[in-house]
Amino acid sequence: MKSYGSYGRSRPPEVTGEEAESQVVAFNAGLELRGDRRFTEVISGYLLGGAETDHVKSVESRTFGEGGLGVLWWDEKKEKGRESYLRTDAAFRYANETRFQYYPTRLNLPDVDLGGPRFGAVFRYGLAQNVTFKEDVEVLVSVIGDSRMLFNSQTQLSVGLTKQLSLGTSFLVKHDSAPPPGKVSTDTALALNFEVML
Template sequence: MELKNAVAIALIGAAPLAQAQDRGDVNSEFEIGILVTSGNTEESNLNGRLAIGNEFPRWRNMAEFSARHTESEDETTAEQYQAEGETNYKFDERQYWFLRGAWEDDRFSGYDFESSVTAGYGNRLWESGDQSFWSVSTGLGYRYNRLDEPDENGENAEDSAIARFATQFDYAISDRALFRQKLSTEVGLEENNTISESETALQATVVGNLSMKAAFRVKHVSDPPEGKERTDTETALTLLYTF
């Protein structure tokens, strides 16, 4: 089982390196701020995120890493680490094939870790300028989640073929403000568990490359580990620096 998880992590790391022999436009951003959560954890936390993307004539690569950690009276009350990567092969101006890997370790979710690998088809249905677009994608893949404790059947892991559906809408309100909506759903084809995530964000330039960002995130697990909530929410206000 460890090998399956290693494959997912390897794909995440490989995505930003696709076609590295060619030169492309590289965009990076770093954000840090305060996070307020509800659900399995109800705390105020400090969170950080690093995202890297580059664009080639035929390839588009993205990688993202995030973490949050809170301690109260020398006791950890929230701890989460996430990594995901995706590479797109653009076979015409709008359409592309994608390969995506994701990994998450949330200490209070009931899972030791969650991981998935998916591949499929995507389309930028609408695009305007450098920042505004609407894309949709669908594909098939594999999910492997390890539980903190064995379930009622004595199993300590969940694995299944999955179908993934996702969409992202970015709209440049002005040259200093951007609205973003991301939605994704991964449906288990062999075990009855659907994981859906949503992120709604608004960012505005403060000065130079520094922006203020407000975001609301929701994660829903239809069949979570015993004793855990189905829905977690995050409300964050962060400073974002692009370079």
């Protein structure tokens, strides 16, 4: 199970004689549930389901389901708790995206369906004891309706504070070749993260 969320505001530079109002620049959350069945030490099958929302991107909700195969290229445990790990996924995903424009004015937008092959990779590398470099990347090519491609990449450096809690900083890139009206195709974000392992 994986869950996440972020919220942020930004205040533009003040103009002489006017007080600049702060603007919401991040307001999103998501939840994913994944179950794997290992066929061999390398190959596994999995089912994944989840939902997410992103008010700034005019995505009221995006619910999705996915089934596919995962390949574990290596999973090594090194000295002093360091690890090295690489897994790739190839799957088919279907998603229903309900759209609503929250900013700058509230406006109902047409819903969109997505469906097509998804490719992903998860890489972990222990730089030192309790310090881990992480890279998560995925590409979804929708073949339902109009052509559309979604690309997400998150690069993170994480420091373990305890066995369950870690603190990290991450750089996120999200690209949507056909975003909702009035939204940019590519978003980037630099964030401070807290991770809790249950």
